[in-house]
Amino acid sequence: MRSIPSIRAAALLSTVAVCVSAHADISSSFAAGLEGWTGQGGTVTHIAGGYLRQQDTQATWMSVTAPAGYLGDLSAYLGGTVSFDAINLNGVAADLISGPVFGTVTISGAGGSASRVLTGAGTGQPAPGAGWTHFEAPLDAADWNGNLAGALAGVTSLTVTLESNNDIVEINGFDNFSLIAVVPEPSTWALSGAGLALLGALARRRASRASTPAIQ
Ligand SMILES: [Ca+2]
Ligand SMILES: [Ca+2]
DSSP: OOOOOHHHHHHHHHHHHHHHHSSOEEEEOOSSSSSTEEEEEEEEETTTTEEEEEOOSSSSSSSOOOGGGGOOOOGTTTTTOOOHOOOOOOOOOOOOSSSOOEEEEEETTTTEEEEEOOOOOOTTOOOOSSSOOEEEEEOOGGGGGOHHHHHHHTTEEEEEEOOOOOOOOOOEEEEEEEOOOOOOOOOHHHHHHHHHHHHHHHHHHHHHHSSSOOOO
């Protein structure tokens, strides 16, 4: 028979397991500013109303780099989702067919690096157009080039390529970049509920013992 302390430990462990898997999402809505994002190969500005605008400088393919909030151990997001919204602001059609094309997310870390294109053929998602478009992909290692698990274990750089035309100065908008953690399975929530119920029962038992008058 298991002792009360070991049952209590099991209950605590099941609760802690859910707290770890229910990791908070990380996102950038650009409500008040660039939120630490920087640009390469294109000038970035914050647009009132809440998004990042990048204008190509033609020096090299333009991209944006995420701030410190996206660095470090992001292992909790493996199996989750990466997404962002984008728009072309000056009527320039996308023409890129080889990487790193618009929508390429590149994650680098001490344990490796990985990249994936969130747009174009095979993704069911078009290039940026005159209206805002939502782009997203699962953070499943099998769908990424490179070592996604290694990269997420200690992220040192996260970039998104916003270049969408090789020969023309395009201006693109970028918003709502998000890393979404795995949502716990219903069975995990049930296990957590059982753990919390057990902790409650143990607490009530202790309280009842404490309030019972001792037999003299
Ligand atoms: Ca926004
Ligand atoms: Ca260009």
